[in-house]
Amino acid sequence: MPKLYNIKNWTRQNLREWMDEKSKSVSKVQAFRADQVFYWLYQQRVESFAKMLNIGSETRKLLTEHFRISSLVKSDSLKSQDGSVKYRLQLEDNQSIEAVFMPHTSHNTVCVSSQVGCGMGCDFCMTGTMGLVRNLTTAEIIDQVLAVWQDLQEEQNLRNIVFMGMGEPFHNYKNLLQALEILTDEHGFNFSQRRITVSTSGLLPKIRRFGKEKIKANLAISLNGVTDEVRSKLMPINNAYNLEKLIGVCREFPLESRRRITFEYILIRDLTDSIADARGLIRLLHGLKFKVNLIPFNSTTAGKYLAPYPEQARKFQKYLLDHGVVAPLRISKGQDIQGACGQLVVSTTA
Ligand code: SF4
Structure with a gap:
């Protein structure tokens, strides 16, 4: 199984270029989908490609084969009297x-x-x-x-x-x-x-x-x-x-x-x-x-x-x-x- 890229290390421009390249070999994959992926990742804040609803199944499959979506584990959090929260x-x-x-x-x-x-x-x-x-x-x-x-x-x-x-x-x-x-x-x-x-x-x-x-x-x-x-x-x-x-x-x-x-x-x-x-x-x-x-x-x-x-x-x-x-x-x-x-x-x- 090839190593998966962490998609959050990629700028939208990086992703657009990658998709543009892939569009030459995989049908229905287009560069502008990178904009939609960003919308789902950072505006909807979803944690799986399956939840990116307006992205076609071929593109989602391609993304799943090459990328992963990371997240951090909160091992501790402390709330201050002033409402601040420090996360570990x-x-x-x-x-x-x-x-x-x-x-x-x-x-x-x-x-x-x-x-x-x-x-x-x-x-x-x-x-x-x-x-x-x-x-x-x-x-x-x-x-x-x-x-x-x-x-x-x-x-x-x-x-x-x-x-x-x-x-x-x-x-x-x-x-x-x-x-x-x-x-x-x-x-x-x-x-x-x-x-x-x-x-x-x-x-x-x-x-x-x-x-x-x-x-x-x-x-x-x-x-x-x-x-x-x-x-x-x-x-x-x-x-x-x-x-x-x-x-x-x-x-x-x-x-x-x-x-x-x-x-x-x-x-x-x-x-x-x-x-x-x-x-x-x-x-x-x-x-x-x-x-x-x-x-x-x-x-x-x-x-x-x-x-x-x-x-x-x-x-x-x-x-x-x-x-x-x-x-x-x-x-x-x-x-x-x-x-x-x-x-x-x-x-x-x-
Ligand atoms: S040691 Fe590093 S983190 Fe601490 S004040 Fe200096 S630059 Fe900032």
């Missing part, structure tokens, strides 16, 4: 990843992982302690969205996707781009490009490349320090691409109208949360179109650093707001379930 998802090789559903009054967000573990080694991050195990396939990225979707009530919807889970998305560039293509495909999920955000620790060559892609997802940079000394302590990547280089590339990043770069900034007591840091942040980002997401470090999960005093976090935010900077203070969704930023970590073997 089991992959086919028994590795595990995590995805988080975050409800909001006006919209819902899913936070997805791009790798098992992460090789960037950020000092404040639980995922970083795992090291990099492997990249996720396109299908494994897509299947996280579908796994979360399965549990939504009928009236609920997903509007935003953030690549802020486990991993450095730009280290898995090809699969990330394919996933973005499927997520934004009008025959696929049809998510708005404006509603997808990819967060990087600052891989400059990939930021440049990302700016040239035809899919214009939002860019977020995990900043976390306003001097090289502090940022290098927290994020080793700063030794390769320091702040001057990073901000230089951000200045060149092509932004569509009404878009801006998001900078994530973790507030750590006595390290990154002083008013002098706030002043430095404004100076550093001056001239960019940006906003800052302030994330109070959650010190319950790691011994090295401390959470900021709530009053200090508010002072920091006020300083930015008073200087015209959009700076939501993110009371991390799901803190009580360790589903907040930098807290996703699972055992590398299930």
Whole structure:
């Protein structure tokens, strides 16, 4: 029996080309059926070719002979007091990843992982302690969205996707781009490009490349320090691409109208949360179109650093707001379930 392709690793263009080729030898198979397959997979979210009702039996047979439809097993889920749900998802090789559903009054967000573990080694991050195990396939990225979707009530919807889970998305560039293509495909999920955000620790060559892609997802940079000394302590990547280089590339990043770069900034007591840091942040980002997401470090999960005093976090935010900077203070969704930023970590073997 030939090995079956996982159809969720394929973009619609890939599938169209494959079907076009097959149409030369198999009657009644046509390339446009790829559009219908996408509709069934990602808009109806069916899990078998037999349920793709308007696709002829010859085509369904062909699909069944060559493809399979994957799904992820939910091995655990934890619900937070704020309604967030952290899912532990089991992959086919028994590795595990995590995805988080975050409800909001006006919209819902899913936070997805791009790798098992992460090789960037950020000092404040639980995922970083795992090291990099492997990249996720396109299908494994897509299947996280579908796994979360399965549990939504009928009236609920997903509007935003953030690549802020486990991993450095730009280290898995090809699969990330394919996933973005499927997520934004009008025959696929049809998510708005404006509603997808990819967060990087600052891989400059990939930021440049990302700016040239035809899919214009939002860019977020995990900043976390306003001097090289502090940022290098927290994020080793700063030794390769320091702040001057990073901000230089951000200045060149092509932004569509009404878009801006998001900078994530973790507030750590006595390290990154002083008013002098706030002043430095404004100076550093001056001239960019940006906003800052302030994330109070959650010190319950790691011994090295401390959470900021709530009053200090508010002072920091006020300083930015008073200087015209959009700076939501993110009371991390799901803190009580360790589903907040930098807290996703699972055992590398299930
Ligand atoms: S903060 Fe992001 S890039 Fe850094 S180790 Fe954690 S997952 Fe990786």
